[in-house]
Amino acid sequence: MAKVAILGYGTVGSGVYEVLKKNKDVITGRLGDEIIVKYVLDLREFDSDPVQEVLVHDMEMILNDAEVSIVCETMGGEHPAYEYTKRALEAGKSVCTSNKELVEKHGPELIQLAKAHNCSYLFEASVGGGIPIIRPLRTSLAQEDILSITGILNGTTNYILTKMETEGLAFETVLARAQEKGYAEKNPDADILGLDACRKISILTSLAYGKNVDFADIMTEGITAITSVDFAYAKKMGATIKLFAKSVKKGDKYYALVAPFVVKPENPLYAVKGVFNAILVNANMGGETMYYGKGAGKLATASAVVADVIDCARHTGKHLHIKWEDEKLEISPIDGAVRRFFVRVPMADKAQIENVFGEVELFQDVADGECGFVTEEMTEVSYREKAAKFGNILSMIRVD
Amino acid sequence: MAKVAILGYGTVGSGVYEVLKKNKDVITGRLGDEIIVKYVLDLREFDSDPVQEVLVHDMEMILNDAEVSIVCETMGGEHPAYEYTKRALEAGKSVCTSNKELVEKHGPELIQLAKAHNCSYLFEASVGGGIPIIRPLRTSLAQEDILSITGILNGTTNYILTKMETEGLAFETVLARAQEKGYAEKNPDADILGLDACRKISILTSLAYGKNVDFADIMTEGITAITSVDFAYAKKMGATIKLFAKSVKKGDKYYALVAPFVVKPENPLYAVKGVFNAILVNANMGGETMYYGKGAGKLATASAVVADVIDCARHTGKHLHIKWEDEKLEISPIDGAVRRFFVRVPMADKAQIENVFGEVELFQDVADGECGFVTEEMTEVSYREKAAKFGNILSMIRVD
Numbered sequence: 001m002a003k004v005a006i007l008g009y010g011t012v013g014s015g016v017y018e019v020l021k022k023n024k025d026v027i028t029g030r031l032g033d034e035i036i037v038k039y040v041l042d043l044r045e046f047d048s049d050p051v052q053e054v055l056v057h058d059m060e061m062i063l064n065d066a067e068v069s070i071v072c073e074t075m076g077g078e079h080p081a082y083e084y085t086k087r088a089l090e091a092g093k094s095v096c097t098s099n100k101e102l103v104e105k106h107g108p109e110l111i112q113l114a115k116a117h118n119c120s121y122l123f124e125a126s127v128g129g130g131i132p133i134i135r136p137l138r139t140s141l142a143q144e145d146i147l148s149i150t151g152i153l154n155g156t157t158n159y160i161l162t163k164m165e166t167e168g169l170a171f172e173t174v175l176a177r178a179q180e181k182g183y184a185e186k187n188p189d190a191d192i193l194g195l196d197a198c199r200k201i202s203i204l205t206s207l208a209y210g211k212n213v214d215f216a217d218i219m220t221e222g223i224t225a226i227t228s229v230d231f232a233y234a235k236k237m238g239a240t241i242k243l244f245a246k247s248v249k250k251g252d253k254y255y256a257l258v259a260p261f262v263v264k265p266e267n268p269l270y271a272v273k274g275v276f277n278a279i280l281v282n283a284n285m286g287g288e289t290m291y292y293g294k295g296a297g298k299l300a301t302a303s304a305v306v307a308d309v310i311d312c313a314r315h316t317g318k319h320l321h322i323k324w325e326d327e328k329l330e331i332s333p334i335d336g337a338v339r340r341f342f343v344r345v346p347m348a349d350k351a352q353i354e355n356v357f358g359e360v361e362l363f364q365d366v367a368d369g370e371c372g373f374v375t376e377e378m379t380e381v382s383y384r385e386k387a388a389k390f391g392n393i394l395s396m397i398r399v400d
Numbered sequence: 401m402a403k404v405a406i407l408g409y410g411t412v413g414s415g416v417y418e419v420l421k422k423n424k425d426v427i428t429g430r431l432g433d434e435i436i437v438k439y440v441l442d443l444r445e446f447d448s449d450p451v452q453e454v455l456v457h458d459m460e461m462i463l464n465d466a467e468v469s470i471v472c473e474t475m476g477g478e479h480p481a482y483e484y485t486k487r488a489l490e491a492g493k494s495v496c497t498s499n500k501e502l503v504e505k506h507g508p509e510l511i512q513l514a515k516a517h518n519c520s521y522l523f524e525a526s527v528g529g530g531i532p533i534i535r536p537l538r539t540s541l542a543q544e545d546i547l548s549i550t551g552i553l554n555g556t557t558n559y560i561l562t563k564m565e566t567e568g569l570a571f572e573t574v575l576a577r578a579q580e581k582g583y584a585e586k587n588p589d590a591d592i593l594g595l596d597a598c599r600k601i602s603i604l605t606s607l608a609y610g611k612n613v614d615f616a617d618i619m620t621e622g623i624t625a626i627t628s629v630d631f632a633y634a635k636k637m638g639a640t641i642k643l644f645a646k647s648v649k650k651g652d653k654y655y656a657l658v659a660p661f662v663v664k665p666e667n668p669l670y671a672v673k674g675v676f677n678a679i680l681v682n683a684n685m686g687g688e689t690m691y692y693g694k695g696a697g698k699l700a701t702a703s704a705v706v707a708d709v710i711d712c713a714r715h716t717g718k719h720l721h722i723k724w725e726d727e728k729l730e731i732s733p734i735d736g737a738v739r740r741f742f743v744r745v746p747m748a749d750k751a752q753i754e755n756v757f758g759e760v761e762l763f764q765d766v767a768d769g770e771c772g773f774v775t776e777e778m779t780e781v782s783y784r785e786k787a788a789k790f791g792n793i794l795s796m797i798r799v800d
Contacts, residue, residue: 019685030542130686132540140532142430143706271671285419286530286703289693303686306543323430
């Protein structure tokens with residue numbers, strides 16, 4: 001029997017409690033053992049909720065109870081989640097978390113600490129909500145040299161872009177509606193500026209290469225500049241626009257960025273609509289695999305935390321090895337990355353454009369007084385030089 | 401250091417050898433230990449291949465070598481693969497296999513045998529080639545009550561259907577071309593009649609519910625009756641046609657079938673083209689997750705075998721628990737399954753059709769002298785009764 005404590009009875013914490021309760025029989029059957037919630041830590045009271053029976057207000061009770069072997073950190077935020085996690089690991093209790101900020105900031109240290117105390121620090125729920133991606137990277141793809149990871153890692157922005165595409169609406173209109181429906185936060189910056197996706201690709205890239213990516217090294221562009229005119233061009237190209245969080249290994253160089261991309265139907269990520277997330281991994285032996293599902297939401301996220309709990313229960317007294325060293329993974333400047341670019345400029349002759357950009361595919365009659373074109377492949381720095389030379393660029397979106 | 405023997409140096413076996421060799425450094429880094437191929441068993445000689453150095457012709461050498469802790473069974477076929485697997489497990493050596501026939505036929509027995517000898521029997525590569533699906537079912541989804549599994553599990557048929565759709569060609573034409581290109585076998589029956597997909601959904605369903613599904617209980621229809629006219633109707637519906645291998649849990653009943661389905665773009669499986677495979681799992685807590693990738697091919701399949709090898713190396717002397725009991729999982733007759741049906745009949749009035757089938761959505765002007773319609777939801781048995789009453793059904797395809 002494995003005894004568990006849940007830290008925080010908010011959205012995810014109460015979800016973990018619910019998953020463990022509702023699917024008790026299934027879990028016991030698969031694990032061959034029972035998982036019991038012994039404590040739920042929260043400052044509040046929940047009088048009409050059965051959780052009240054196991055509710056405690058003092059972390060010391062959990063830390064001092066040798067019966068508790070697994071702790072679910074579903075508080076969010078850096079403090080006191082960080083201190084509680086450290087103390088739990090030091091007490092030999094495995095910690096399973098959905099706390100992306102903490103993982104991104106302190107992952108290598110907490111993994112090391114878990115190792116030193118023969119327990120585990122697992123964080124499947126920190127990226128992609130209910131989508132299995134951290135565990136597949138650690139197990140199913142352990143034999144692979146990862147060539148690239150491309151993710152739709154933020155449900156809010158994918159929902160906004162999907163609505164802009166299907167209903168022809170402006171960014172601001174869709175954002176306002178998404179906020180009304182609770183799909184977007186009142187302060188949506190972390191989502192729409194790409195910062196949330198950036199933290200997540202930073203975690204995935206660290207795991208893929210075993211060294212620590214500083215998310216500040218990742219060039220990050222949000223979706224605030226995307227307009228319905230951009231979608232009109234995309235439609236003409238038979239494409240759509242997605243916010244991609246991407247990292248690529250090329251020889252001994254690593255590139256990473258978060259930015260909107262023009263995406264064609266040939267890419268399996270093209271079909272990922274609404275609040276769904278997906279991660280496409282390209283590996284040197286098995287080729288492309290994709291992982292798709294709900295990137296957020298109470299039960300999806302909680303379900304991923306419970307998957308980690310079961311993994312810990314299967315490995316009591318053992319450290320589940322995750323290669324993520326403190327050594328920094330050098331992210332190369334984006335300048336050298338090669339791709340095509342979709343560019344909008346005030347109405348111009350093809351000759352005039354090709355004089356600067358080389359051969360392009362031109363799109364006219366989409367919006368008054370302007371045209372759009374897709375360049376051949378070139379480096380980011382080469383694009384920037386040409387754009388500066390041409391002058392008067394209305395907008396640019398990278399092409400996948 | 402883990403020492404491995406590979407049984408059979410055919411397509412998959414030589415792929416396993418290649419993956420372990422080419423990705424040696426990556427694997428050592430992630431595992432924190434080295435994996436060495438000590439033996440490759442094959443009756444043939446491979447004089448100009450470095451494998452010759454470790455080539456043996458006698459299984460006894462492998463069984464008697466206590467250093468070998470993991471055996472990759474990549475021979476295929478039932479005999480002697482079955483006997484070799486049993487003897488390896490009895491000797492306490494874990495076995496990792498791509499042999500779908502053996503897994504489907506003897507899974508529960510071989511898992512029990514592994515358990516009795518503190519080793520493991522793993523078979524990620526037996527379903528979905530390079531797509532992680534067996535391990536996610538066992539680990540990432542261990543907390544889930546699985547409500548349904550829908551798979552595109554056969555690359556040959558998906559390739560044929562994709563080509564029929566995009567190029568408007570007849571089934572026979574595409575099949576002949578696929579055979580020329582090596583995408584279809586000379587005797588393609590196992591693929592085009594749905595038998596291969598049936599074995600695979602049988603394995604996945606057994607794992608989802610922990611009991612043994614007899615694949616003979618699964619109603620199986622292939623794609624040989626699908627025509628370009630069907631695709632013309634599908635196009636008019638904004639849909640496509642896919643061969644689905646499907647199992648559903650409804651209350652305490654289990655349904656399973658393999659059959660072509662009309663699929664709309666809202667289904668994430670809609671976008672799975674060509675030889676790619678994908679598995680969509682619907683679970684009671686986390687909702688839908690999908691796993692996508694190469695369903696076959698030397699390196700993709702080999703890569704999945706090596707993922708299992710690493711898992712065994714991480715768990716030396718320990719049995720990796722897989723719940724798949726010998727007890728039979730009762731598959732309910734398809735009669736009670738509820739869905740919509742796409743039906744083609746000789747030209748008829750809507751009133752005439754609705755008189756028998758109830759309300760339908762009618763499609764005309766697709767082919768001369770006939771029309772097509774989609775029924776409301778009804779049971780399979782109810783559909784059959786109505787179809788018998790109406791008489792003269794040209795074709796029927798289920799609607800997802």
